[in-house]
Amino acid sequence: MAMETFPQRPSSQPLVQLHDVKVHFTVRKGLFGSESVHAVDGVTLDIGAGEVVAVVGESGSGKTTLGRAALGLIRVTEGHVSFDNTEITALSQKEQKAFRRRSAAIFQDPFASIDPYMTAYESVAEPLVIHGIGSDSERRERVFQALHDVRLRPAQEIAGKYPDLLSGGQRQRLSIARALVLQPQFIVADEPVSMVDASSRAELLALLRELQERFNIAFLYITHDIATARYFAQRIVVMYLGCVVEMGEAADVVRNPMHPYTQALIAAVPEPDPANRLHQRPSLPGEPPSPVNAPSGCSFHPRCASFMAGRCELTTPRLLEVEPNHFVACFLHEGSDAYQN
Amino acid sequence: MNTANALRELLRSGPGFGGVSLLGLLIVVALYVLLVFPLDFGESQWSNPIVWVDNPKAVPPAWTNSLRPEARPLHRVFEGTEPHTVQMARSGPVHSWRFPLNYASSHPPTFLAVTLADVTYAERPPLVLISLKRPDGKQLRIYRHTVRGPREGESGPFSRYGQTPLRVQLSTDEATVTAVQNFLADEFDLRLDGAQIGGRVDRFLFGVPTGDSEEAFAPLTGDYEIIVQAAMREEGDSVGKVRFVVGGAVFGLMGTDSLGRDLARGLLFGVPVALFIGIISALMSTAIGTSLGIASGYLGGRADITIQRISDIVANVPVLPLLIFMLFIVGPSLWMIIVILVIFGWPGLTIQIRSMVLHVRTNQLVEAIQSLGASRRRVMFRHILPQITPYVFAQLIFGAPAAILSEAGLSFLGLGDPSIPTWGQILEAGFRTGGIYLGYWWWIVPPGLCIVITALTFMLLGLGIEPVVNPRLRRSPP
Amino acid sequence: MSLFRPLLVRSLTMVGVFFVVLLMLVLTLGLTGFSDRILAATIGEQLRAERTALAETIRDPDEMEKVLEKRREELEIFYGLRTPWYYRLPRTALRVLTLDLGEARSLRSFDGSNRVFDIVTERVPNSMLLLTTSFIITAIIGIVGGSYLATRQGSWLDRFVSGFAAVSYAIPTWWIGILFILILSIQLRILPSGGMYSTPPPTEPLPRFFDLVSHALLPVITLVLVSFGPSIYSIRTITLNIAQEDHVKIARAKGLPESRVRLRHILRVAAPPIVTGLLFGLAGSLSGSILVETVFNWQGMGRLYYDALAGTPDENVIVALTFIFTLMYVAIRIVLEVLYVFLDPRVRYTD
Numbered sequence A: 001m002a003m004e005t006f007p008q009r010p011s012s013q014p015l016v017q018l019h020d021v022k023v024h025f026t027v028r029k030g031l032f033g034s035e036s037v038h039a040v041d042g043v044t045l046d047i048g049a050g051e052v053v054a055v056v057g058e059s060g061s062g063k064t065t066l067g068r069a070a071l072g073l074i075r076v077t078e079g080h081v082s083f084d085n086t087e088i089t090a091l092s093q094k095e096q097k098a099f100r101r102r103s104a105a106i107f108q109d110p111f112a113s114i115d116p117y118m119t120a121y122e123s124v125a126e127p128l129v130i131h132g133i134g135s136d137s138e139r140r141e142r143v144f145q146a147l148h149d150v151r152l153r154p155a156q157e158i159a160g161k162y163p164d165l166l167s168g169g170q171r172q173r174l175s176i177a178r179a180l181v182l183q184p185q186f187i188v189a190d191e192p193v194s195m196v197d198a199s200s201r202a203e204l205l206a207l208l209r210e211l212q213e214r215f216n217i218a219f220l221y222i223t224h225d226i227a228t229a230r231y232f233a234q235r236i237v238v239m240y241l242g243c244v245v246e247m248g249e250a251a252d253v254v255r256n257p258m259h260p261y262t263q264a265l266i267a268a269v270p271e272p273d274p275a276n277r278l279h280q281r282p283s284l285p286g287e288p289p290s291p292v293n294a295p296s297g298c299s300f301h302p303r304c305a306s307f308m309a310g311r312c313e314l315t316t317p318r319l320l321e322v323e324p325n326h327f328v329a330c331f332l333h334e335g336s337d338a339y340q341n
Numbered sequence B: 001m002n003t004a005n006a007l008r009e010l011l012r013s014g015p016g017f018g019g020v021s022l023l024g025l026l027i028v029v030a031l032y033v034l035l036v037f038p039l040d041f042g043e044s045q046w047s048n049p050i051v052w053v054d055n056p057k058a059v060p061p062a063w064t065n066s067l068r069p070e071a072r073p074l075h076r077v078f079e080g081t082e083p084h085t086v087q088m089a090r091s092g093p094v095h096s097w098r099f100p101l102n103y104a105s106s107h108p109p110t111f112l113a114v115t116l117a118d119v120t121y122a123e124r125p126p127l128v129l130i131s132l133k134r135p136d137g138k139q140l141r142i143y144r145h146t147v148r149g150p151r152e153g154e155s156g157p158f159s160r161y162g163q164t165p166l167r168v169q170l171s172t173d174e175a176t177v178t179a180v181q182n183f184l185a186d187e188f189d190l191r192l193d194g195a196q197i198g199g200r201v202d203r204f205l206f207g208v209p210t211g212d213s214e215e216a217f218a219p220l221t222g223d224y225e226i227i228v229q230a231a232m233r234e235e236g237d238s239v240g241k242v243r244f245v246v247g248g249a250v251f252g253l254m255g256t257d258s259l260g261r262d263l264a265r266g267l268l269f270g271v272p273v274a275l276f277i278g279i280i281s282a283l284m285s286t287a288i289g290t291s292l293g294i295a296s297g298y299l300g301g302r303a304d305i306t307i308q309r310i311s312d313i314v315a316n317v318p319v320l321p322l323l324i325f326m327l328f329i330v331g332p333s334l335w336m337i338i339v340i341l342v343i344f345g346w347p348g349l350t351i352q353i354r355s356m357v358l359h360v361r362t363n364q365l366v367e368a369i370q371s372l373g374a375s376r377r378r379v380m381f382r383h384i385l386p387q388i389t390p391y392v393f394a395q396l397i398f399g400a401p402a403a404i405l406s407e408a409g410l411s412f413l414g415l416g417d418p419s420i421p422t423w424g425q426i427l428e429a430g431f432r433t434g435g436i437y438l439g440y441w442w443w444i445v446p447p448g449l450c451i452v453i454t455a456l457t458f459m460l461l462g463l464g465i466e467p468v469v470n471p472r473l474r475r476s477p478p
Numbered sequence C: 001m002s003l004f005r006p007l008l009v010r011s012l013t014m015v016g017v018f019f020v021v022l023l024m025l026v027l028t029l030g031l032t033g034f035s036d037r038i039l040a041a042t043i044g045e046q047l048r049a050e051r052t053a054l055a056e057t058i059r060d061p062d063e064m065e066k067v068l069e070k071r072r073e074e075l076e077i078f079y080g081l082r083t084p085w086y087y088r089l090p091r092t093a094l095r096v097l098t099l100d101l102g103e104a105r106s107l108r109s110f111d112g113s114n115r116v117f118d119i120v121t122e123r124v125p126n127s128m129l130l131l132t133t134s135f136i137i138t139a140i141i142g143i144v145g146g147s148y149l150a151t152r153q154g155s156w157l158d159r160f161v162s163g164f165a166a167v168s169y170a171i172p173t174w175w176i177g178i179l180f181i182l183i184l185s186i187q188l189r190i191l192p193s194g195g196m197y198s199t200p201p202p203t204e205p206l207p208r209f210f211d212l213v214s215h216a217l218l219p220v221i222t223l224v225l226v227s228f229g230p231s232i233y234s235i236r237t238i239t240l241n242i243a244q245e246d247h248v249k250i251a252r253a254k255g256l257p258e259s260r261v262r263l264r265h266i267l268r269v270a271a272p273p274i275v276t277g278l279l280f281g282l283a284g285s286l287s288g289s290i291l292v293e294t295v296f297n298w299q300g301m302g303r304l305y306y307d308a309l310a311g312t313p314d315e316n317v318i319v320a321l322t323f324i325f326t327l328m329y330v331a332i333r334i335v336l337e338v339l340y341v342f343l344d345p346r347v348r349y350t351d
């Protein structure tokens, strides 16, 4: 599976557009106090039709929140999200339903995202029921097709089972089948393999890639792991404390990481073979970030090896296109000085 | 999980089996009562003293005789409508009824009473005579009554004793006392005055003197006959009903209370009432508790906080004093009891359901389903509700005994609905009139046992159902 | 702060309970027209008394009627019957709050006072005596039995107790009391069937005390009998759950003696939920004791309810009883909650 065979990023109008998206949560503190969590703090991102964009970052960096915002599952505090040129934050109920029909989500926890009181068949058929698609026999056909597509075999037998009789891997296939059954154009997959046991991860990821290629679905692929991002995605977005710190072609970002944070992430991957090392989380020096009171200036500065005193902690670096299609937010790469280094 | 399987699993557990069988039994009894008893049983019968006048007061069940060395007299009621024989006499036709009575007890009857009803005559009133024929061949007339004659301005045919039948307590009837006085003088040469006989005619009529003292009589067992004769003046005159009661010292299956009420009937009627109270209150408080709990957990925010504060407060109210107070003010009615029980019955469930909903909600399921395009309603009813339904169901069952016990307690304090007899009310009557201190166990023990058994039925059912429906304990759906 | 917050929430809840009860009292009295009826009856009585007094001086019946009608008007204004209940009752509520509880119709205190305050408050110690004694006995049996049973999980005794606990929920306490009277007092004549002292009561302190004990025995046994099963069972379950936690396993693995593990690592952690459970049980035993007092003619507040309800009901007494009952309950709860918050190691050590 050579990476070079990936199609080039489509240059036409992007399918999903996030513009300066901010999601802030208010958390109660004490009896009367409250504080604001800047889970996503100004992200601009386009995803083309059939394109796979990976979002990587440590725990708490806002990846899941970004994914939820992209699907309109959460109200954005500021900014815009649009799908197929329609702003999804301001949809009527009917339009929203139409949007849901064209988008889908795969969640991290296959045990929590499937109704334990529905059979596999009922779970996969549910989107068809919700949208009133097809007659009974057509539904049946589509459900079995989806079960077949995700290689839940024997489909006939699995269909009648309740989730607690299925393994983690099987359940995750089930939720993929449920996401696929409407033949969506856009799927947010939030760490779809991280809670599956190690042996089935590579297989599951390969399945996702195969389905993506076959149906030409745009993916927002959320992961801790830059290695799987490189394997699955055409572009990689690196997030830190709710902000994009680096973004570019997957190959470029992995081969030539420019942000010190990205460099640390990649250095922390012990073995390049993604299939075996998926469960390894990148480990970085210093305290894990907290989005409640983000550090001033470049929020990465307390942990940065290249920290420049007097600059990094005072001003926030902007996300700049340092190379063609390769964006970085770091003073090391800002301005001509940095460029020449 | 399908119902048949659940039922099979339920029946396999000890408590489940016990609960189901007991509930089945109670339901059968309840249905029987609903078919056989009038719906206004409370008003038309239970609290209507006329219905019970002919019963002995505060006597134990008949079966207690088998536990005693000496049998107490059984309660015997003879009733006749059509005369057994009709003879023509000079004065007119004589209708007679003959009631054979085998008397085997070593105690005299507790009382004798006669009732006449629906007498009609064309011109002159009939004369009713009652005689007792004893095993020793002696016979005496114990009662003689001329039906009330025409009033001034009244024209025939005349009806008498239709609305209010004529009832005479022979034990204290003056004419009967005189008859007994004469009988004793003639047959046994005993001369007693009226005061010595009044109220005790039974022991003289059903006994022979022992000779120890004037008043010492030993019961005479054997075949007696009660002969009722009505001498008519005209063809077509009639006595619609005669009734002769030989009062016993034991009665029926469950005995009687101090008003002579048949406790068996009261206890039977209590079955559907208790089931109704338990099931309706449990249903209503579960419905309220569940919907508020779901609303609280699912809506969150201000609604959640409000509901939680309120349920916290209501859950901590000392309920019984307030129940007593409110029932006292609004007056005792079964519906009021149920409504008040429900008002205070929901908060516990609300608090529990809310935390369950929060638990169900925090997982990704809700978001996952929403991402498919499902409405809030669908998420709520199709996905959250089924997950908590089994629990709700178990709680529903556990709620029933609490309601039954509360109603019993309130009734015991005298706040029961007088138009609907319940076990608690029977106990209250037994307590208030001093039945316990007189050792009337048959009045005290059975209603309590009924309460316990009914409450226990639901407890067992709940215990049996819990593991069947509890999602944590449930591993393999079909 | 960490101590203050739970304390505040709990106390506020209890204060809320108190005011909700007060509100319900006022609303029930007002909305049902009950308060109007009582006032009208009071006025009627007063007028009747005055009529007999006036009959001495006024001979003319017409004039009599006129005078009385005027008097009625005055009285109605005086008692506030002319104003709607929602203006009048808050003032009444305030009066009740200051423990000005009015006078009883026919009930009297032990020394003959007809002030409701006297009638009710002299019963409080009697009720407390019964309630606290049985509560403490139940708690002790529950803690000892429950922690013992936790070590014998699955044994026949364990199963028996859990069955017994379930059955206890299905038994009316007061009926058990009646059965005791029937068997022990009436049939076997071992213990007195009711009251607090024999008649006449012994005068010497020691015989008097034993007389009281012999009278208290049956009601206390009754209350304990129905509540100790559930109490043991819930404490056993709490203890078992904690025994399965990691810190206990670690303590065992460290080789600490079993008794030390049980005392320091299980019971101390289990204490707060156990106390909570017992606290909630208190509300239940309060209700139970109203009925048990009734059965045993124990001269407490519960029996007073029964007496006030019997015959011609004594409304003032019933209102006052409900009020004082709630007041007492809320007070006890707040005291216990405060104790609880101070005792709960988790509340103390966090932060």
Ligand SMILES: Nc1ncnc2c1ncn2[C@@H]1O[C@H](COP(=O)(O)OP(=O)(O)OP(=O)(O)O)[C@@H](O)[C@H]1O
Residues within 6 Å of the ligand: A025, A026, A027, A037, A038, A039, A057, A058, A059, A060, A061, A062, A063, A064, A065, A066, A224, A290, A291
């Ligand atoms: N509903 C919420 N309310 C308050 N804070 C939230 C909420 N959801 C997320 N957060 C906070 O927002 C921040 C970002 O969370 P998010 O789940 O998006 O991170 P993530 O990158 O997906 O982390 P992980 O890798 O652990 O899944 C975290 O600090 C989290 O605590």
Ligand code: SF4
Residues within 6 Å of the ligand: A259, A260, A261, A298, A299, A300, A301, A302, A304, A305, A306, A307, A308, A312, A317, A329, A330, A331, A332
């Ligand atoms: S801006 Fe400064 S602190 Fe931030 S990443 Fe670049 S060098 Fe490090």
Ligand SMILES: [Mg+2]
Residues within 6 Å of the ligand: A063, A064, A065, A190
């Ligand atoms: Mg996440």
